Amino acid sequence: xxxxxxxxxxxxxxxxxxxxxxxxxxxxxxxxxxxxxxxxxxxxxxxxxxxxxxxxxxxxxxxxxxxxxxxxxxxxxxxxxxxxxxxxxxxxxxxxxxxxxxxxxxxxxxxxxxxxxxxxxxxxxxxxxxxxxxxxxxxxxxxxxxxxxxxxxxxxxxxxxxxxxxxxxxxxxxxxxxxxxxxxxxxxxxxxxxxxxxxxxxxxxxxxxxxxxxxxxxxxxxxxxxxxxxxxxxxxxxxxxxxxxxxxxxxxxxxxxxxxxxxxxxxxxxxxxxxxxxxxxxxxxxxxxxxxxxxxxxxxxxxxxxxxxxxxxxxxxxxxxxxxxxxxxxxxxxxxxxxxxxx
Amino acid sequence: xxxxxxxxxxxxxxxxxxxxxxxxxxxxxxxxxxxxxxxxxxxxxxxxxxxxxxxxxxxxxxxxxxxxxxxxxxxxxxxxxxxxxxxxxxxxxxxxxxxxxxxxxxxxxxxxxxxxxxxxxxxxxxxxxxxxxxxxxxxxxxxxxxxxxxxxxxxxxxxxxxxxxxxxxxxxxxxxxxxxxxxxxxxxxxxxxxxxxxxxxxxxxxxxxxxxxxxxxxxxxxxxxxxxxxxxxxxxxxxxxxxxxxxxxxxxxxxxxxxxxxxxxxxxxxxxxxxxxxxxxxxxxxxxxxxxxxxxxxxxx
Numbered sequence: 183x184x185x186x187x188x189x190x191x192x193x194x195x196x197x198x199x200x201x202x203x204x205x206x207x208x209x210x211x212x213x214x215x216x217x218x219x220x221x222x223x224x225x226x227x228x229x230x231x232x233x234x235x236x237x238x239x240x241x242x243x244x245x246x247x248x249x250x251x252x253x254x255x256x257x258x259x260x261x262x263x264x265x266x267x268x269x270x271x272x273x274x275x276x277x278x279x280x281x282x283x284x285x286x287x288x289x290x291x292x293x294x295x296x297x298x299x300x301x302x303x304x305x306x307x308x309x310x311x312x313x314x315x316x317x318x319x320x321x322x323x324x325x326x327x328x329x330x331x332x333x334x335x336x337x338x339x340x341x342x343x344x345x346x347x348x349x350x351x352x353x354x355x356x357x358x359x360x361x362x363x364x365x366x367x368x369x370x371x372x373x374x375x376x377x378x379x380x381x382x383x384x385x386x387x388x389x390x391x392x393x394x395x396x397x398x399x400x401x402x403x404x405x406x407x408x409x410x411x412x413x414x415x416x417x418x419x420x421x422x423x424x425x426x427x428x429x430x431x432x433x434x435x436x437x438x439x440x441x442x443x444x445x446x447x448x449x450x451x452x453x454x455x456x457x458x459x460x461x462x463x464x465x466x467x468x469x470x471x472x473x474x475x476x477x478x479x480x481x482x483x484x485x486x487x488x489x490x491x492x493x494x495x496x497x498x499x500x501x502x503x504x505x506x507x508x509x510x511x512x513x514x515x516x517x518x519x520x521x522x523x524x525x
Numbered sequence: 526x527x528x529x530x531x532x533x534x535x536x537x538x539x540x541x542x543x544x545x546x547x548x549x550x551x552x553x554x555x556x557x558x559x560x561x562x563x564x565x566x567x568x569x570x571x572x573x574x575x576x577x578x579x580x581x582x583x584x585x586x587x588x589x590x591x592x593x594x595x596x597x598x599x600x601x602x603x604x605x606x607x608x609x610x611x612x613x614x615x616x617x618x619x620x621x622x623x624x625x626x627x628x629x630x631x632x633x634x635x636x637x638x639x640x641x642x643x644x645x646x647x648x649x650x651x652x653x654x655x656x657x658x659x660x661x662x663x664x665x666x667x668x669x670x671x672x673x674x675x676x677x678x679x680x681x682x683x684x685x686x687x688x689x690x691x692x693x694x695x696x697x698x699x700x701x702x703x704x705x706x707x708x709x710x711x712x713x714x715x716x717x718x719x720x721x722x723x724x725x726x727x728x729x730x731x732x733x734x735x736x737x738x739x740x741x742x743x744x745x746x747x748x749x750x751x752x753x754x755x756x757x758x759x760x761x762x763x764x765x766x767x768x769x770x771x772x773x774x775x776x777x778x779x780x781x782x783x784x785x786x787x788x789x790x791x792x793x794x795x796x797x798x799x800x801x802x803x804x805x806x807x808x809x810x811x812x813x814x815x816x817x818x819x820x821x822x823x824x825x826x
Binding site for chain 1: 562565602606610611612613615616617619620621623624625626627628630631632634635636738742743746747749750753790792793795796799800802803806807808
């Protein structure tokens, strides 16, 4: 048993160290830029955790990034660096808006997100399987293409005739009920937690999940064991696509006040990139992703308070996130730290 | 007609600069066995700091060198993690890309006080060597071509180049011959990132004259695709960079041309560089072979 605890404890401690490094380096950058790091962080954490409203905003901010993190996490477990969550989110949101306007219920919206995710992620999957195209390059290129195509649809195909700043909205009948009144927290949060639990079940308790993980761990061994790595690649992309598609759908169906895509796609932009960080800090494990998703959600929710109260641009939290991910990339962070401390 | 050809040619040569510099740097890095996907972030951060250096010192050339310096620092970070700590080659690159998004999105409003975009005044921009009514040619175009040719020569015609390629093909054999594998890999990585840094600063203090949080716009990844397209060969990366540069320039040009926008939505043309990248990568992969030990940490037995 002791070995098992150690196995869990080490990555957890390393993630925590990475988070501390991120916050510390962020503080140094704040100080360099002429802000007070203490004021900024107090405002951030108080804004995100200090009230019922803050907590609700933390959880609602965690909703889409848990889902996009699952996209990257499922990929990583299969040995793929699937960075295509960002573009998939856009199409998930668009599909949900279109389908709920045809049939006004939640299920149709979720179905739209899922279908959009599957279709868009099938492209890098097929490119990888048929032509051996490296998914890092293909998904990034697809993200940019998605950005411009989605922008065209948002501006030209589904604009709101009464409000040029956004698209047509999801009808009331297809909106997720709000959990805490007066906040942005809706039952969409439950969808993301459920998606993480289902992902955990698939990866660790089904034959398919076993095949996915073995192909990620050692492709040659997988082939030797009769597992088709191409099948694993396709499943990994499709499951990942579903998650990011859902992220887009739940964002427009479960986040007041607009229930639409706002100008410049501001309210659905960036979740794919945030998800990469969430997944890496959660060690690409669905259960770890729930916790790191809530942590990153907290940063996002607190950023607004930090901007209002300490005057610090809310993009600051992106710096902290970036540093955390670089720190996570340092192998054996714990051993390294021990060595330094011993000296 | 002649004007259109000249202006397209100049535009493509200009748009080529960051792509070729990054590709050539990536070729050297991967020839030595180090994969770095953080060039996107290096381009973005060096564009930001390059503009800052140029405006503080009043010299666009110091801006360019400052950008190269920022690239060098990020290359050292990548080198320490991948070469000396034997870390994964892809994850630190992802980290640098995310960090760059943060630094630049935070830095623009924090430093210049403007939201989203900062325009670099013309006085801080590099003066062109050739000026035509249809566009002007930056000296950086010439410098880029020279760097590509020189790098090619060093990589394939000198003992230094042989050693760089040896540590990427067969580090065990190189080690047995007394070559310091880690040192060569580290320096090759730093060289690659430094060139990307120069390319990034070129975007802000010379070519586009602006800093935005989306300035790199996937060029770091297009450069990686170009590296694959080139078969890890700096001269072919120069040619590939010109082709990609053409589409890059085309999409930038169309976005500001109202006549064309009447015929086809600009968003569709804007996808062109990415679509072309995908098509070329999908079309040629399988015919090229990366260096054998590319992306594999080397641990001495």
